[in-house]
Amino acid sequence: MRHARIIFEGRELDVDIDAQDRITTQNGEQLDVALDSDLITWLPPVKEPGTIFALGINYADHATELAFEPPKEPLVFIKHANTLTGHKQVSYRPDGIEYQHYECELVAVIGKTGKNIKRENALDYVAGYTVCNDFAIRDYLENYYRPNLRVKSRDSLLPMGPWIVDTADIPDANALKLTTTVNGKLTQDGNTKDMIFDVPYVIEYLSKIMTLNPGDMICTGTPHGIVDCQPGDTIVCSIENVCSLETRMVSEQEYYGDKY
Amino acid sequence: MTANSLVHSKLVCVALNDKAQLAALDATFHQDPYKKPPTQPVLYYKPRNTWSQEGAEVEWARDFDGNPVAAMVVGASLGVVIGKTTCRVSPQEALSHVGGYTVVADYSLPEQNYYRPDIKGKCLDTSAPVGPKIIPAAEIANPDALSISITVNGSVKSVFKLSQMQRSVAELISIISSIMTLQPGEVIAVGFAGNRVPVAKGDKVAASIEGIGTLTNTLGGA
Numbered sequence: 436m437r438h439a440r441i442i443f444e445g446r447e448l449d450v451d452i453d454a455q456d457r458i459t460t461q462n463g464e465q466l467d468v469a470l471d472s473d474l475i476t477w478l479p480p481v482k483e484p485g486t487i488f489a490l491g492i493n494y495a496d497h498a499t500e501l502a503f504e505p506p507k508e509p510l511v512f513i514k515h516a517n518t519l520t521g522h523k524q525v526s527y528r529p530d531g532i533e534y535q536h537y538e539c540e541l542v543a544v545i546g547k548t549g550k551n552i553k554r555e556n557a558l559d560y561v562a563g564y565t566v567c568n569d570f571a572i573r574d575y576l577e578n579y580y581r582p583n584l585r586v587k588s589r590d591s592l593l594p595m596g597p598w599i600v601d602t603a604d605i606p607d608a609n610a611l612k613l614t615t616t617v618n619g620k621l622t623q624d625g626n627t628k629d630m631i632f633d634v635p636y637v638i639e640y641l642s643k644i645m646t647l648n649p650g651d652m653i654c655t656g657t658p659h660g661i662v663d664c665q666p667g668d669t670i671v672c673s674i675e676n677v678c679s680l681e682t683r684m685v686s687e688q689e690y691y692g693d694k695y
Numbered sequence: 696m697t698a699n700s701l702v703h704s705k706l707v708c709v710a711l712n713d714k715a716q717l718a719a720l721d722a723t724f725h726q727d728p729y730k731k732p733p734t735q736p737v738l739y740y741k742p743r744n745t746w747s748q749e750g751a752e753v754e755w756a757r758d759f760d761g762n763p764v765a766a767m768v769v770g771a772s773l774g775v776v777i778g779k780t781t782c783r784v785s786p787q788e789a790l791s792h793v794g795g796y797t798v799v800a801d802y803s804l805p806e807q808n809y810y811r812p813d814i815k816g817k818c819l820d821t822s823a824p825v826g827p828k829i830i831p832a833a834e835i836a837n838p839d840a841l842s843i844s845i846t847v848n849g850s851v852k853s854v855f856k857l858s859q860m861q862r863s864v865a866e867l868i869s870i871i872s873s874i875m876t877l878q879p880g881e882v883i884a885v886g887f888a889g890n891r892v893p894v895a896k897g898d899k900v901a902a903s904i905e906g907i908g909t910l911t912n913t914l915g916g917a
Contacts, residue, residue, distance in 0.1 A: 513814070578730055579733045584874060
């Protein structure tokens with residue numbers, strides 16, 4: 436089963452989506468709308484977002500691409516809900532920068548509170564999986580708590596969704612094809628099998644440091660194949676059997692409007 | 696995660712905002728891996744599992760083998776509590792977006808380097824008490840004129856004048872609000888004395904700002 440949050444006919448709804456793409460509300464009402472209809476506004480799929488953990492350089496080929504040594508332990512940074520936006524929504528490119536790239540990533544959504552979780556039990560703590568696009572603005576990198584918040588924590592820089600797939604429906608999260616297209620052209624073509632630290636490893640690692648809670652998310656990093664994105668570009672991040680996440684880039688002025 | 700935390704949705708901390716600390720580390724910050732001193736505020740989050748309150752015990756951290764860590768430290772900061780949605784405000788208008796002020800304590804492992812996000816050092820459960828209460832912004836004419844002290848078991852270990860901050864409260868609100876839209880109840884810990892105070896198991900720690908209050912917590916593990 437898949438789970439999403441949408442706005443449909445003026446109502447904000449938590450919905451389930453079955454294998455036949457039928458959309459049902461929590462009250463059991465089946466919505467008379469197709470899954471790809473523009474009448475649906477997609478919200479970020481985690482209803483009460485907690486701490487968002489993101490991994491840097493967690494694919495060996497991406498580490499090479501950025502001229503880094505692969506890390507010996509997970510490189511983790513934190514993001515908050517201000518970065519989240521939904522499927523078919525917009526993200527903005529700041530004025531006057533040279534290089535902003537997408538990062539298509541598998542996301543594990545925590546479903547149960549835990550501390551000191553063993554790797555072999557880790558998936559019991561995962562409610563499901565979704566896809567995010569963990570944008571980065573490389574111009575803003577500084578060597579202090581890198582990647583610093585100015586690079587990664589801007590409003591709208593973490594599109595996520597459209598839905599969460601139950602953990603049970605993904606027998607092996609490390610055997611999934613991962614692709615990104617920009618304006619329909621394939622730019623990233625990887626596989627989650629190439630992750631350096633997989634979800635169970637990261638859950639064991641983080642939960643040795645701190646308690647994980649429902650609504651926390653772990654964004655697991657991106658493989659080789661990042662390119663600059665400009666206002667007007669449409670970016671689609673897809674992970675096999677999970678979902679495809681579409682984002683349209685806009686300018687800073689278009690994003691902030693009156694507050695620009 | 697403490698249900699009664701005064702923090703709503705986000706606690707942003709500013710590291711390396713003590714002028715004396717920046718001066719002392721200047722040579723280090725010209726070398727690898729830093730290469731040059733920071734040009735922007737150095738920010739980190741204390742995530743929700745860290746949030747705690749006045750009077751609460753702070754857990755003594757354990758290492759990856761499950762043994763109690765050898766050393767912990769504490770820093771204290773003025774906590775700026777956002778009063779209304781704050782998006783891309785100028786320094787001139789920044790203080791009008793403050794709802795109130797409080798005290799933030801940041802318990803952590805000793806700060807050893809600033810190159811990578813310090814998840815292992817900073818994200819410890821119950822390590823960010825905030826309180827004891829929120830003083831309305833109208834009662835504080837100039838937040839940059841305040842001074843914050845830390846006492847451990849009754850003896851003063853640190854005094855930090857906020858006039859020694861590299862960036863003022865208003866500048867920080869302006870810069871942070873141009874990275875992220877801030878919401879009511881979110882808290883910014885604007886600056887800590889560069890020399891964090893060592894603490895031991897069982898210590899009673901008081902972080903105090905005149906006119907704001909005293910935040911008292913006890914280290915666990917004794």
